[in-house]
Amino acid sequence: MVGTLARKELLSAGKVVTLRITGSETALIVEVDEPLSPAEEEAILVRIRRMFQLDIDIAEFMRFADRHPHLSHIREKRQGRMLRSPSLFEDVVKVICTTNTTWTQTKAMVSRIVTEFGVEGAFPTPAEIAAVPFDDFAARAKLGYRNASVHSLAGDIAEGRTDIEGWQDQALEAAQLEKNLLSLRGIGPYGAACLMLYLGKPVKVNVDSWARTMVGKELSKKVEDKEVHAFFAEYGDWCGLVYHFYPWKQETS
Protein backbone atom coordinates (compact mmCIF):
# COMPACT_ATOMS: atom_id res chain seq x y z
CA MET A 1 0.00 0.00 0.00
CA VAL A 2 2.76 2.42 0.90
CA GLY A 3 5.90 3.24 -1.05
CA THR A 4 9.18 4.69 0.11
CA LEU A 5 9.94 8.39 0.17
CA ALA A 6 13.66 9.12 -0.06
CA ARG A 7 15.03 12.55 0.64
CA LYS A 8 18.29 14.32 1.43
CA GLU A 9 18.32 16.67 4.38
CA LEU A 10 20.95 19.27 5.21
CA LEU A 11 21.61 19.49 8.94
CA SER A 12 23.53 22.19 10.71
CA ALA A 13 27.31 22.07 10.30
CA GLY A 14 26.84 21.04 6.69
CA LYS A 15 26.03 17.39 7.35
CA VAL A 16 23.75 15.86 4.73
CA VAL A 17 21.82 12.68 5.52
CA THR A 18 19.50 10.52 3.46
CA LEU A 19 16.06 9.74 4.86
CA ARG A 20 14.05 6.74 3.72
CA ILE A 21 10.49 6.99 4.95
CA THR A 22 7.91 4.22 4.82
CA GLY A 23 4.80 3.60 6.82
CA SER A 24 2.73 0.97 8.56
CA GLU A 25 -0.95 1.23 9.39
CA THR A 26 -0.24 3.25 12.47
CA ALA A 27 3.21 4.79 12.19
CA LEU A 28 5.88 6.30 9.99
CA ILE A 29 9.19 4.48 9.79
CA VAL A 30 12.18 6.72 9.17
CA GLU A 31 15.59 5.31 8.31
CA VAL A 32 18.66 7.54 8.31
CA ASP A 33 21.93 6.54 6.67
CA GLU A 34 24.15 8.00 9.39
CA PRO A 35 24.15 8.09 13.19
CA LEU A 36 22.50 11.22 14.58
CA SER A 37 23.15 13.20 17.70
CA PRO A 38 20.09 13.86 19.90
CA ALA A 39 19.91 17.42 18.54
CA GLU A 40 20.11 16.20 14.94
CA GLU A 41 17.45 13.58 15.60
CA GLU A 42 15.13 16.24 16.98
CA ALA A 43 15.82 18.42 13.93
CA ILE A 44 14.82 15.55 11.64
CA LEU A 45 11.68 14.86 13.68
CA VAL A 46 10.60 18.49 13.35
CA ARG A 47 10.93 18.24 9.58
CA ILE A 48 9.13 14.90 9.41
CA ARG A 49 6.23 16.30 11.43
CA ARG A 50 5.93 19.19 9.00
CA MET A 51 6.22 17.03 5.89
CA PHE A 52 3.36 14.77 6.95
CA GLN A 53 1.27 17.46 8.68
CA LEU A 54 1.47 15.52 11.93
CA ASP A 55 0.94 18.76 13.83
CA ILE A 56 -2.43 19.28 12.16
CA ASP A 57 -5.57 17.72 13.62
CA ILE A 58 -7.76 16.41 10.80
CA ALA A 59 -10.43 14.85 13.02
CA GLU A 60 -12.79 17.75 12.45
CA PHE A 61 -12.38 17.44 8.69
CA MET A 62 -13.12 13.70 8.94
CA ARG A 63 -16.34 14.41 10.81
CA PHE A 64 -17.21 17.01 8.18
CA ALA A 65 -16.61 14.50 5.39
CA ASP A 66 -18.72 11.91 7.25
CA ARG A 67 -21.71 14.23 6.96
CA HIS A 68 -21.45 14.17 3.15
CA PRO A 69 -22.19 10.72 1.66
CA HIS A 70 -20.27 11.47 -1.54
CA LEU A 71 -17.17 12.18 0.55
CA SER A 72 -17.23 8.86 2.40
CA HIS A 73 -14.10 7.74 0.52
CA ILE A 74 -12.04 10.27 2.48
CA ARG A 75 -12.28 8.32 5.74
CA GLU A 76 -12.25 4.95 3.99
CA LYS A 77 -9.01 5.77 2.17
CA ARG A 78 -7.62 7.65 5.16
CA GLN A 79 -7.21 10.81 3.14
CA GLY A 80 -7.13 14.33 4.49
CA ARG A 81 -3.45 15.11 4.92
CA MET A 82 -1.23 16.80 2.35
CA LEU A 83 2.42 15.92 1.83
CA ARG A 84 4.49 19.05 2.07
CA SER A 85 8.13 20.12 2.33
CA PRO A 86 10.19 20.40 5.53
CA SER A 87 9.99 24.19 5.32
CA LEU A 88 7.50 26.81 4.18
CA PHE A 89 10.27 28.36 2.09
CA GLU A 90 10.61 25.17 0.06
CA ASP A 91 6.84 24.93 -0.37
CA VAL A 92 6.63 28.54 -1.59
CA VAL A 93 9.42 28.00 -4.11
CA LYS A 94 7.78 24.83 -5.40
CA VAL A 95 4.38 26.48 -5.71
CA ILE A 96 5.92 29.36 -7.67
CA CYS A 97 7.38 26.72 -9.98
CA THR A 98 3.90 25.27 -10.65
CA THR A 99 2.44 28.49 -12.00
CA ASN A 100 1.72 28.89 -15.69
CA THR A 101 3.73 25.85 -16.72
CA THR A 102 3.46 22.10 -17.11
CA TRP A 103 4.12 19.56 -14.38
CA THR A 104 7.06 18.23 -16.35
CA GLN A 105 8.65 21.66 -16.40
CA THR A 106 7.85 22.19 -12.72
CA LYS A 107 9.80 19.07 -11.83
CA ALA A 108 12.67 20.15 -14.07
CA MET A 109 12.80 23.58 -12.43
CA VAL A 110 12.85 22.16 -8.90
CA SER A 111 15.45 19.60 -9.92
CA ARG A 112 17.72 22.34 -11.26
CA ILE A 113 17.32 24.35 -8.05
CA VAL A 114 18.45 21.33 -6.04
CA THR A 115 21.33 20.22 -8.26
CA GLU A 116 22.66 23.71 -8.99
CA PHE A 117 22.40 25.32 -5.58
CA GLY A 118 21.84 22.62 -2.95
CA VAL A 119 24.45 20.66 -1.04
CA GLU A 120 24.72 16.99 -1.98
CA GLY A 121 21.15 16.72 -3.24
CA ALA A 122 19.47 18.62 -0.40
CA PHE A 123 17.07 21.45 -1.18
CA PRO A 124 19.03 24.72 -0.88
CA THR A 125 18.51 27.09 2.02
CA PRO A 126 17.50 30.71 1.40
CA ALA A 127 21.06 31.74 2.24
CA GLU A 128 22.53 29.36 -0.32
CA ILE A 129 20.33 30.81 -3.07
CA ALA A 130 20.80 34.40 -1.93
CA ALA A 131 24.57 33.95 -2.09
CA VAL A 132 24.35 33.44 -5.86
CA PRO A 133 24.26 36.64 -7.97
CA PHE A 134 20.90 37.04 -9.70
CA ASP A 135 22.16 36.72 -13.27
CA ASP A 136 24.02 33.54 -12.39
CA PHE A 137 21.01 32.16 -10.56
CA ALA A 138 18.69 32.91 -13.49
CA ALA A 139 21.01 31.33 -16.05
CA ARG A 140 21.34 28.11 -14.05
CA ALA A 141 17.84 27.76 -12.55
CA LYS A 142 16.04 28.73 -15.79
CA LEU A 143 12.78 29.53 -14.04
CA GLY A 144 11.81 32.13 -16.63
CA TYR A 145 10.09 35.15 -15.13
CA ARG A 146 9.89 33.21 -11.83
CA ASN A 147 13.63 33.73 -11.27
CA ALA A 148 13.07 37.13 -9.65
CA SER A 149 10.35 35.81 -7.32
CA VAL A 150 12.46 32.95 -5.98
CA HIS A 151 15.73 34.87 -5.75
CA SER A 152 14.21 37.90 -4.03
CA LEU A 153 12.35 35.70 -1.53
CA ALA A 154 15.58 33.89 -0.66
CA GLY A 155 17.33 37.23 -0.18
CA ASP A 156 14.56 38.66 1.98
CA ILE A 157 14.67 35.63 4.27
CA ALA A 158 18.45 35.31 4.37
CA GLU A 159 18.87 38.98 5.23
CA GLY A 160 16.12 38.99 7.83
CA ARG A 161 13.64 41.25 6.03
CA THR A 162 10.92 38.62 6.35
CA ASP A 163 10.36 35.49 8.43
CA ILE A 164 7.85 33.33 6.62
CA GLU A 165 8.58 30.25 8.77
CA GLY A 166 7.37 32.30 11.71
CA TRP A 167 3.98 32.72 10.08
CA GLN A 168 3.14 29.12 10.85
CA ASP A 169 4.18 29.29 14.49
CA GLN A 170 1.77 32.09 15.18
CA ALA A 171 -1.91 31.30 15.52
CA LEU A 172 -2.69 33.51 12.55
CA GLU A 173 -6.23 33.83 11.35
CA ALA A 174 -6.76 32.46 7.86
CA ALA A 175 -7.44 35.91 6.42
CA GLN A 176 -4.20 37.33 7.81
CA LEU A 177 -2.21 34.31 6.67
CA GLU A 178 -3.62 34.66 3.17
CA LYS A 179 -2.76 38.36 3.17
CA ASN A 180 0.81 37.53 4.17
CA LEU A 181 1.14 34.88 1.47
CA LEU A 182 -0.28 37.21 -1.21
CA SER A 183 2.38 39.75 -0.28
CA LEU A 184 5.04 37.38 -1.61
CA ARG A 185 6.12 38.11 -5.18
CA GLY A 186 4.95 35.31 -7.45
CA ILE A 187 2.17 34.19 -5.11
CA GLY A 188 -1.36 35.09 -6.22
CA PRO A 189 -4.77 33.63 -5.41
CA TYR A 190 -3.88 30.16 -6.70
CA GLY A 191 -0.54 29.99 -4.90
CA ALA A 192 -1.91 31.38 -1.66
CA ALA A 193 -4.74 28.82 -1.67
CA CYS A 194 -2.23 26.00 -2.25
CA LEU A 195 -0.07 27.15 0.64
CA MET A 196 -3.08 27.67 2.91
CA LEU A 197 -3.99 24.06 2.21
CA TYR A 198 -0.51 22.96 3.26
CA LEU A 199 -0.74 25.16 6.37
CA GLY A 200 -3.95 23.53 7.55
CA LYS A 201 -6.28 26.37 6.57
CA PRO A 202 -7.91 25.10 3.35
CA VAL A 203 -10.48 27.88 3.21
CA LYS A 204 -10.19 28.54 -0.52
CA VAL A 205 -9.89 26.39 -3.62
CA ASN A 206 -6.61 26.68 -5.51
CA VAL A 207 -8.24 27.20 -8.88
CA ASP A 208 -5.97 25.83 -11.56
CA SER A 209 -6.53 24.55 -15.09
CA TRP A 210 -7.50 21.13 -13.67
CA ALA A 211 -10.21 22.67 -11.50
CA ARG A 212 -11.60 24.64 -14.43
CA THR A 213 -11.57 21.52 -16.60
CA MET A 214 -13.27 19.26 -14.05
CA VAL A 215 -15.90 21.74 -12.87
CA GLY A 216 -16.53 22.52 -16.53
CA LYS A 217 -17.24 18.84 -17.15
CA GLU A 218 -19.56 18.67 -14.15
CA LEU A 219 -21.52 21.68 -15.37
CA SER A 220 -21.11 20.85 -19.08
CA LYS A 221 -19.82 24.31 -19.96
CA LYS A 222 -16.71 26.45 -19.92
CA VAL A 223 -16.37 27.97 -16.46
CA GLU A 224 -14.64 30.98 -14.95
CA ASP A 225 -12.77 30.98 -11.65
CA LYS A 226 -15.71 32.44 -9.74
CA GLU A 227 -17.85 29.51 -10.88
CA VAL A 228 -15.27 27.06 -9.53
CA HIS A 229 -15.36 28.85 -6.18
CA ALA A 230 -19.16 28.75 -6.26
CA PHE A 231 -19.10 25.02 -7.00
CA PHE A 232 -17.17 24.36 -3.78
CA ALA A 233 -18.78 27.09 -1.67
CA GLU A 234 -21.00 24.62 0.21
CA TYR A 235 -17.92 23.09 1.82
CA GLY A 236 -17.07 26.33 3.60
CA ASP A 237 -13.69 26.47 5.30
CA TRP A 238 -12.89 22.95 4.10
CA CYS A 239 -13.36 23.66 0.38
CA GLY A 240 -9.65 23.53 -0.42
CA LEU A 241 -9.33 20.00 0.99
CA VAL A 242 -12.60 18.87 -0.55
CA TYR A 243 -11.40 20.01 -3.97
CA HIS A 244 -8.23 18.01 -3.53
CA PHE A 245 -10.13 14.80 -2.73
CA TYR A 246 -13.25 15.47 -4.78
CA PRO A 247 -14.86 12.41 -6.43
CA TRP A 248 -15.20 13.66 -9.98
CA LYS A 249 -17.81 11.87 -12.05
CA GLN A 250 -15.47 11.52 -14.99
CA GLU A 251 -11.73 11.79 -14.70
CA THR A 252 -9.86 13.10 -17.70
CA SER A 253 -7.02 11.00 -19.03
Next chain:
DNA sequence: TTCCAGGGGTAGA
Protein backbone atom coordinates in the same frame (compact mmCIF):
# COMPACT_ATOMS: atom_id res chain seq x y z
C1' DT B 1 4.73 29.29 -36.19
C1' DT B 2 1.46 29.26 -32.71
C1' DC B 3 -0.54 27.76 -28.62
C1' DC B 4 -0.56 26.95 -23.82
C1' DA B 5 0.64 24.83 -19.30
C1' DG B 6 -1.50 23.01 -11.87
C1' DG B 7 -0.92 32.05 -12.95
C1' DG B 8 0.82 36.55 -11.48
C1' DG B 9 1.98 41.58 -11.89
C1' DT B 10 0.72 45.83 -13.61
C1' DA B 11 -1.69 49.66 -15.77
C1' DG B 12 -5.77 51.72 -16.84
C1' DA B 13 -10.65 52.15 -16.63
Next chain:
DNA sequence: TCTACCCATGGA
Protein backbone atom coordinates in the same frame (compact mmCIF):
# COMPACT_ATOMS: atom_id res chain seq x y z
C1' DT C 1 -13.03 45.59 -8.66
C1' DC C 2 -12.42 44.19 -13.45
C1' DT C 3 -10.02 43.65 -17.89
C1' DA C 4 -6.14 43.48 -21.12
C1' DC C 5 -1.65 42.65 -21.79
C1' DC C 6 2.76 40.93 -20.90
C1' DC C 7 5.80 37.74 -18.77
C1' DA C 8 10.35 33.04 -19.73
C1' DT C 9 10.27 28.40 -20.73
C1' DG C 10 9.70 24.32 -23.51
C1' DG C 11 6.68 20.65 -25.33
C1' DA C 12 2.94 19.69 -28.61
